[in-house]
Amino acid sequence: MVKAIAVVTVSDSCFTDPAKDTSGPTLAGFAKQLFPDATLHTIVIPDEKDIIERELLYFSDEANVDLVLTTGGTGLSRRDVTPEATKAVIHRDVPAISVAMTIDSLQKTSMAMLSRSVAGIRNRTLIINFPGSKKAVTECFEVVKPVLSHAVGLLTNDEIEVKGTHDKVQGFVCHHKHGMANSCVDISKVAFRPRESPFPMVEMSEAFAIIDEVMQQWSLSLEVVPIGDSLGRVVAEAIYAKEPMPPFPASMKDGYACISSDGAGVRRVRAALTAGDAPTMPLSFGECVRINTGAALPARADCVVQVEDTKLVSASEDGQTELEVEVVVPPRPQQDVRPIGCDIAMGAVLADKGAILDAAMIGVLAGAGYQNVTVRSKPKVALMSTGNELQEPSELQLKPAHVRDSNRTMLRVLLKEHGFDSIDCGIAQDEPTKLVSAISTSLSQADILVCTGGVSMGERDLLKPVLVKDFGATLHFGRVRMKPGKPSTFATCEFQGRKKYVFALPGNPVSAYVCAHLFLLRALRQCCHLPPFLAIRVRLAHAAALDARPEYARATLRYPTTDDLPKATLIMPNQCCHLPPVLAIRVRLAHAAALDARPEYARATLRYPTTDDLPKATLIMPNQCCHLPPFLAIRVRLAHAAALDARPEYARATLRYRTTDDLPKATLIMPNQSSSRLLNSAGATVLLQLPGATDTTTQLEPGAVVTAYLIGRPY
Numbered sequence: 001m002v003k004a005i006a007v008v009t010v011s012d013s014c015f016t017d018p019a020k021d022t023s024g025p026t027l028a029g030f031a032k033q034l035f036p037d038a039t040l041h042t043i044v045i046p047d048e049k050d051i052i053e054r055e056l057l058y059f060s061d062e063a064n065v066d067l068v069l070t071t072g073g074t075g076l077s078r079r080d081v082t083p084e085a086t087k088a089v090i091h092r093d094v095p096a097i098s099v100a101m102t103i104d105s106l107q108k109t110s111m112a113m114l115s116r117s118v119a120g121i122r123n124r125t126l127i128i129n130f131p132g133s134k135k136a137v138t139e140c141f142e143v144v145k146p147v148l149s150h151a152v153g154l155l156t157n158d159e160i161e162v163k164g165t166h167d168k169v170q171g172f173v174c175h176h177k178h179g180m181a182n183s184c185v186d187i188s189k190v191a192f193r194p195r196e197s198p199f200p201m202v203e204m205s206e207a208f209a210i211i212d213e214v215m216q217q218w219s220l221s222l223e224v225v226p227i228g229d230s231l232g233r234v235v236a237e238a239i240y241a242k243e244p245m246p247p248f249p250a251s252m253k254d255g256y257a258c259i260s261s262d263g264a265g266v267r268r269v270r271a272a273l274t275a276g277d278a279p280t281m282p283l284s285f286g287e288c289v290r291i292n293t294g295a296a297l298p299a300r301a302d303c304v305v306q307v308e309d310t311k312l313v314s315a316s317e318d319g320q321t322e323l324e325v326e327v328v329v330p331p332r333p334q335q336d337v338r339p340i341g342c343d344i345a346m347g348a349v350l351a352d353k354g355a356i357l358d359a360a361m362i363g364v365l366a367g368a369g370y371q372n373v374t375v376r377s378k379p380k381v382a383l384m385s386t387g388n389e390l391q392e393p394s395e396l397q398l399k400p401a402h403v404r405d406s407n408r409t410m411l412r413v414l415l416k417e418h419g420f421d422s423i424d425c426g427i428a429q430d431e432p433t434k435l436v437s438a439i440s441t442s443l444s445q446a447d448i449l450v451c452t453g454g455v456s457m458g459e460r461d462l463l464k465p466v467l468v469k470d471f472g473a474t475l476h477f478g479r480v481r482m483k484p485g486k487p488s489t490f491a492t493c494e495f496q497g498r499k500k501y502v503f504a505l506p507g508n509p510v511s512a513y514v515c516a517h518l519f520l521l522r523a524l525r526q527c528c529h530l531p532p533f534l535a536i537r538v539r540l541a542h543a544a545a546l547d548a549r550p551e552y553a554r555a556t557l558r559y560p561t562t563d564d565l566p567k568a569t570l571i572m573p574n575q576c577c578h579l580p581p582v583l584a585i586r587v588r589l590a591h592a593a594a595l596d597a598r599p600e601y602a603r604a605t606l607r608y609p610t611t612d613d614l615p616k617a618t619l620i621m622p623n624q625c626c627h628l629p630p631f632l633a634i635r636v637r638l639a640h641a642a643a644l645d646a647r648p649e650y651a652r653a654t655l656r657y658r659t660t661d662d663l664p665k666a667t668l669i670m671p672n673q674s675s676s677r678l679l680n681s682a683g684a685t686v687l688l689q690l691p692g693a694t695d696t697t698t699q700l701e702p703g704a705v706v707t708a709y710l711i712g713r714p715y
């Protein structure tokens with residue numbers, strides 16, 4: 001199966017102006033049409049041998065793409081070096097591919113003789129050079145189209161042979177290849193089923209450690225996405241500024257661009273410059289130019305005097321032209337000027353490797369001329385429900401003894417909420433051969449299979465035996481001391497030569513919901529190098545009965561103004577496995593809580609204190625049109641000193657929370673929080689409300705408590 005394709009346009013002119021690239025998008029369109037499920041990477045690079053080689057190596061060795069299709073740079077001109085770069089990286093050539101393309105093209109034009117295309121294999125990646133025109137790409141793609149899938153299959157098969165031996169040793173039979181699925185699981189002798197679960201009960205800490213360790217084996221791959229689609233993605237390689245920002249000395253005020261050494265006094269107003277006007281003549285002594293915020297200063301001007309610090313001396317009779325103004329306060333050199341590169345120096349890091357792209361960072365990239373960004377790929381997740389009692393949610397009429405499948409919809413939406421797509425693999429019946437067939441289909445499409453139901457002790461709970469006996473899976477855990485979700489199962493297996501991860505969650509809807517948060521999202525976030533969920537401490541608003549098992553209770557938070565910690569209120573006192581939210585946080589009980597024999601994860605709501613001086617009903621942003629609540633305001637401590645402006649300031653910051661701290665610690669993204677510098681907002685999770693400076697207080701000391709508005713996910 002072709003899982004990932006890269007289309008590389010090699011052309012100096014397209015690199016300078018990507019809008020000129022017609023053959024790349026054409027090739028990409030054909031590739032997407034032929035392999036609609038494959039991840040598609042596109043890139044435009046100049047005719048530089050080193051760069052071409054680097055990208056080919058990257059796509060075959062790091063991004064693990066199956067097919068690299070280049071277009072351009074195959075002709076005879078001095079800069080045409082794509083074939084040389086390709087030859088330098090391939091391990092084996094496949095000359096007949098280029099020969100077939102050439103023979104076909106020769107029937108249309110004798111110019112085809114001048115194409116020097118190369119095709120070859122590097123590891124498991126097939127690389128094919130196409131010529132650089134849209135017409136040639138269209139013709140040549142038709143030639144190779146019939147063999148691409150098979151060629152990639154053959155390359156992948158090398159690995160399957162090796163894995164096949166391994167699978168046989170473990171008793172795994174590859175059912176999906178033979179049409180009708182078989183299973184080694186015998187369900188005829190129900191009377192002899194185990195009366196005790198054979199799976200050791202692992203503690204939560206152990207289950208987390210197992211997931212963390214096993215998911216390290218997830219093989220990293222990268223993809224290139226348009227910046228507009230990159231929200232929440234993790235940057236794969238540091239991105240640098242190709243030009244300074246601002247690219248010219250720019251005014252910070254509406255006023256007059258002057259020469260500071262002229263001091264205070266009357267100046268002739270030579271012209272007016274609004275933002276976007278390119279200044280033509282240098283300023284002379286005794287002159288000034290009326291200027292707007294953001295406009296470029298004329299040569300020799302070294303300061304801006306804001307309009308408030310000037311007086312009109314003379315104007316044209318119609319009032320349309322200022323002739324002379326008086327500068328009242330002598331200006332300082334560089335006053336109210338943003339010098340070239342003061343917001344972003346050329347070569348500065350715009351987004352570092354590992355950064356999680358947010359609106360500010362994406363804005364920075366847009367301002368710096370980046371259209372695409374290389375990010376870590378997300379795993380492909382398949383969702384499957386199991387159970388003979390399940391019917392599609394779309395069926396209005398319930399059949400006798402049936403329930404509608406709510407888990408698949410819930411999990412799809414939950415994954416979406418956390419930025420992950422999923423593949424719907426339907427409902428599988430509790431019958432070994434049907435499960436084998438459904439699991440095979442799911443695993444062939446995804447890296448991670450999430451299924452619900454069939455993991456407990458019933459004679460139709462077949463997931464675990466089918467995974468082990470029919471897929472040779474290793475069960476890393478099959479029971480966890482927790483509530484809800486005791487029979488949660490985590491397994492891995494080799495399938496079609498690739499490692500697959502299986503989260504077999506309990507069928508009870510709440511168990512599936514809670515365990516998806518705790519286990520599945522933890523694993524997915526680790527694959528993308530996202531940090532685990534933030535844990536904060538809160539107080540219970542009321543008593544909470546405890547179960548013998550530690551319990552993950554769904555709760556809401558409330559934020560009274562007088563308490564030190566948020567208050568948590570259980571969604572319902574009866575937390576049997578049929579209800580929903582999440583946030584792993586330490587809380588204080590607001591009331592007495594009866595304990596069960598087992599540690600219990602009780603569902604509660606939380607309240608969070610803010611300071612008494614908090615402006616009580618001030619919305620930071622009017623979310624009200626959609627009847628959404630305002631952003632949460634919480635109290636935090638400054639991790640460092642913060643200089644105060646004359647105006648109250650909403651400073652962009654990140655939070656760090658240790659369970660030993662009484663309050664989260666806030667760190668400003670950058671000390672320079674100037675409003676033209678979007679970089680100082682990139683990565684911010686809170687707006688810190690800093691008070692305006694007074695005569696006696698010009699800075700807040702480390703540890704000072706201020707209000708923070710949560711504007712993003714707080715991790």
Ligand SMILES: Nc1nc2c(c(=O)[nH]1)N[C@H]1C(S)=C(S)[C@@H](COP(=O)(O)OP(=O)(O)OC[C@H]3O[C@@H](n4cnc5c(N)ncnc54)[C@H](O)[C@@H]3O)O[C@H]1N2
Pocket residue numbers: 385386387389390403404405406407408452453454455456457458461484485486487505506507508509511577
């Ligand atoms: N003898 C024992 N029985 C059970 C034990 C045990 O330790 N010993 N554990 C209990 C616990 S705890 C849980 S949790 C459940 C887990 O059961 P399964 O994962 O095997 O799930 P099923 O039996 O298939 O279903 C349980 C329940 O959930 C409903 N369900 C299943 N799938 C869906 C779906 N997609 N959408 C909506 N509802 C679904 C199903 O109809 C059942 O009512 O086992 C206990 N038993």
Ligand code: MOO
Pocket residue numbers: 482483484485486487506508510511577
């Ligand atoms: O562990 Mo189960 O989800 O309590 O019923």
